[in-house]
Amino acid sequence: MDSKYFIAFDLGATSGRTILGTLTGDKLTLEEVTRFPNQMLQLNGHFYWNIFSLYENLKKGLTAVAQKKVPVTSIGIDTWGVDFAFVNEEGALIGLPYAYRDPQTIGKKEEFFEKVMPADELYGKTGIQHMDFNSIFQLYTLKQRKDFGLTHASRLLFMPDALSYLLTGKMVTEYTIASTSQLLNPETRKLDEKLLEVLGVSKFLFADMVEPGAKVGMLTEDLCEELQIESVPVIAVAGHDTASAVAAVxxxxxxxxxxxxxxxxxxxxxxxxxxxxxxxxxxxxxxxxxxxxxxxxxxxxxxxxxxxxxxxxxxxxxxxxxxxxxxxxxxxxxxxxxxxxxxxxxxxxxxxxxxxxxxxxxxxxxxxxxxxxxxxxxxxxxxxxxxxxxxxxxxxxxxxxxxxxxxxxxxxxxxxxxxxxxxxxxxxxxxxPSEASSIGNIMLQAKAAGVxxxxxxxxxxxxxxxxxxxxxxxxxxxxxxxxxxxxxxxxx
Missing domain, CATH: 3.30.420.40 (ATPase, nucleotide binding domain)
Structure with missing residues (x-):
């Protein structure tokens, strides 16, 4: 019976892992190929994610899997929610993404409710729990500060989508990760344009919305040449790690x-x-x-x-x-x-x-x-x-x-x-299972592959x-x- 091999990059707020999933009929096995730290960087009173370090660790994971000489079907990435990176019009990342524990949003939620939109109205539009670090309050804060990244951004990519972009050169907005932002209408499953309007943020800042299981793109030629690996598709799994985990219940x-x-x-x-x-x-x-x-x-x-x-x-x-x-x-x-x-x-x-x-x-x-x-x-x-x-x-x-x-x-x-x-x-x-996010990630790739x-x-x-x-x-x-x-x- 033929086996299918899937790479799951499962990134949490403190560590990340490369998991190789093998599906042979109904038998699923997992192998942790690499593990690496993911720590917030504290710089000048702010907290950031070192997305470039994460990308380097993804490359190390791909290299380690390649040494096993198995035909990889696809790759999927899941991460924590709400945080995002900015990309300029030339396709380069702008600085480092802020981490959700950054203190800049403290008190901004209440200010938003007082000056922009009452709490009940916002909840009625999004159905999302009010939390200081939600993407909507991060954007509200950055807009007020005239943040360089937001001011010069051509695209906003949530963390798993940003990492997929670094691997493929293709930009998407995956639905489950976007749903953590408090910017989506839960009925239409699309961005709420009224919210974007009151934030002063263009809807064109976001790439096209895709559902879990959509193909993002192939690993870039440059990356494959650098790592001496074959190009395989990257799948937009349930990008929010909890969404992948719940799928594995x-x-x-x-x-x-x-x-x-x-x-x-x-x-x-x-x-x-x-x-x-x-x-x-x-x-x-x-x-x-x-x-x-x-x-x-x-x-x-x-x-x-x-x-x-x-x-x-x-x-x-x-x-x-x-x-x-x-x-x-x-x-x-x-x-x-x-x-x-x-x-x-x-x-x-x-x-x-x-x-x-x-x-x-x-x-x-x-x-x-x-x-x-x-x-x-x-x-x-x-x-x-x-x-x-x-x-x-x-x-x-x-x-x-x-x-x-x-x-x-x-x-x-x-x-x-x-x-x-x-x-x-x-x-x-x-x-x-304790490895629920990884298993959900892998099984969503299996679903995309028709298994x-x-x-x-x-x-x-x-x-x-x-x-x-x-x-x-x-x-x-x-x-x-x-x-x-x-x-x-x-x-x-």
Whole structure:
């Protein structure tokens, strides 16, 4: 039986990987070929992405795959959302893309609502959760500053589209990544020209919109000559990593919610169309684009970012922990000693995350954690309780009963947090695949190649190739009591 080979470039906010996917009949295997860091650059008070370093790492990935001497069918790229690069009229990138954690947009959302368009009107047009770093508020800020990049741009390309452009010389706007921008009408699946007008941004700044599975172009001749490789097509997969990840949920029906767990946690349900009403407005729920015409009705939650930043601080102080050590420390710590709201603005990008947690506890009248184990346990418990808070909203919104929670992405390997989550929500948790974005990316390429035809066919293949972990709820009374305390704390 012939095998098909696909390259997935899966780029997150802290690292990137080159994954070689091999599909032989219904058997899917993944091989991590390269892994590389992706760190925000801090320059003169701003935070940027080093897109040129990312491009060099893509080239290294292509070279490493070429050494395996397999016939590659296609290439796909997925990244985080909202951020973008500018291209001038000569086709050159202008500077470095701003990172979503750049402080320039702090307060701009509220200013936009006051001076340009009320929050409810903007939500009614886009169905997107209001967040400071959404592309619309980045553009609003850059327009005010008369930013050089925006002023001289011929094209705006979202991150996966910008990297595809560097590989192919062709420009597209992929639908799922564009849907994170808060510039799209969720009904028409096109840019809202009224929003662009009030921003003072031309619709011609954007390349043609394409759906997941469209061909962007072939690797350029110059690149192939430089790397001594054959030219293959680059496919616009679901460019938003969460869209690719959700496509990889091994679900047999629609009676589920999902949690894409990583630096960010994104919880939601899959719907056949946008849901924009009083409830979604009240709860600030987002309608992002999915595969095969679906909508990812979801909410962004600060995820493993908080513990990652604690680990970073402790590393600077000379202490490092493996995951088993973290679990051991957390299990030994006193349960429910205090609670934090993971989405508190104080945790967005502090210089010292443990200090930010202590300050939050002081502000809310709680005793702060003292040991590293207590910090870890507080973060995990608070995340699990936050997941319950958000899942209760989706229970109200879903037309289907939510019978289980599928946890996908790197955070699905965190068995302690998975058990805490099952306890908190009172539902079974199905954890895996951890490589959901890569698998979704690869299977969308397989769909473009005609190997599968529908989203459910993709999931059927995925389900026979992954072995998820299962968690059942326990200690209901204790966790219900803790949830009430958590709610009382976050309302202070």
């Amino acid at each position: 091994p679900a047999a029906n629609k009676n589920f919610a999902y949690l894409s767990s990583g630096t960010w946690s994104l919880m939601g349900i899959e719907t056949d169309g946008p849901v924009v009403n009083e409830k979604t407005t009240h709860y600030n729920i987002t309608n992002e684009g999915g595969v095969d015409g679906t909508i990812r009705l979801l909410k962004n939650i600060t995820g493993m970012w908080i513990v990652e930043q604690c680990l970073k601080k402790w590393h600077k102080e000379g202490t490092d922990y493996t995951y088993p050590q973290m679990v051991e420390l957390a299990q030994a710590a006193r349960p429910f000693a205090c609670f934090i709201n993971p989405d508190d603005p104080g945790f967005t990008n502090p210089q010292d995350m443990p200090k930010a947690i202590c300050e939050y506890c002081a502000r809310t009248g709680q005793n702060a954690p003292q040991t590293h184990g207590e910090f870890i346990r507080v973060i995990f418990e608070s995340l699990a309780l936050k997941y319950r808070e958000v899942l209760d909203v989706f229970r109200e919104l879903s037309v289907n009963p939510i019978e289980k929670l599928h946890i996908i992405g790197g955070g699905s390997r965190n068995k302690l947090l998975n058990q805490f989550t099952s306890n908190a929500i009172g539902l079974p948790v199905v954890a895996g 599968v035809s529908t989203l459910q066919e993709m999931r059927n293949v995925i389900s026979v190739n992954v072995e998820p972990d299962y968690f059942s709820p326990a200690d209901a009374e204790v966790w219900n009591e803790a949830y009430q305390k958590y709610i009382s704390i976050i309302k202070k």
